[in-house]
Amino acid sequence: MIRQATLAVAVMLALGTGIVLAGDGKRSGYDDASTETRAMQDDDAANPGFLWVAQGEALWSAPAGASSRSCAGCHGDTAAAMRGVATRYPMFDSTLGRPITLEGRIQQCRTERQGAPALPVESDAMLGLTAYVGLQSRGMPMAVAEDGPVRPFLDAGRRLFETRMGQFNLSCAQCHDRLAGQRLAGSTIPQAHPNGYPLYRLEWQGMGSLYRRLRNCLTGVRAEPFPPDAPELVALSLYLAWRANGLTVETPAVRP
């Protein structure tokens, strides 16, 4: 009897862990989107994200700041220089001693190397540049490092993901790990993989970064959102990106 009960518990545990990210079985938000939304993402001529990509492309070769250098001035041709770059972010920066997001890296290049004023968070220019760089990795699998100095930050991100927050007292994991694929009102709960950012969201009628998405989620559970430069956001973005490893980059994605 006791043995049977132990077996039952073991089976339940195995099932429980099976649901949580078994490596494969990862579903991009694309897979849960409607046929129309997918068609919009699939056709570059219909994907509104390309309006921002076009802006990013123009900015890439526009000289900026005291150095009067453009991104292209150092990096050259984007297709070659930026290929696969977005798959590795957020990545550890040894000089800073902490991980940095792709937006953070672009900002760092701008302020430190170009000597230009920082681009405002969530500005069209910032979204455009990130989308343009991200596009060069489209179709490549996410490959965020998990070992080495980045480990403690990844663990911090995981803890945040599993921490209950806000007046609703909900953690990210409760919905996006355990209830993914089920419904929240009319929408399917996605697995929360950030493989298409910055993306065009129909609800926003505009482009947004992962930061905007997380701010939405946090206010959704009635928690105070982290400020844009909070280390918690980088840790959480890092964990989410690592969690999506293996899924292909879809930047600029279209989501409902």
Next chain:
Amino acid sequence: MVRVLINAPKQVRVREPFEVKLLINHPMESGQRRDTFGQAIPREIIHTLVCSMDGEDVFQADLFPAISANPFLAFWAVAARSGALMVRFTDDQGTTQTDSIAISVA
């Protein structure tokens, strides 16, 4: 100046229909919404759009407030000779913008 993406084949055959896809970066503010202070946000939409091929109108549209931001328009056209595919639109502020791409007809 708002950003406009015109997608059409660079080369088409004489009198063979080809598809033109337009994406325009525009807020298309309906005029029905209020801001956080309760003030009405004035309407600001593109209301007229004309597309011409080598000076000849091939497509014309009146747009209304129910059209979402960053409108996407697609239509089919035929061309008799090479020239510029030109898009011209006017918004509520009275600004008219023109964008074009070259299409060669073989």
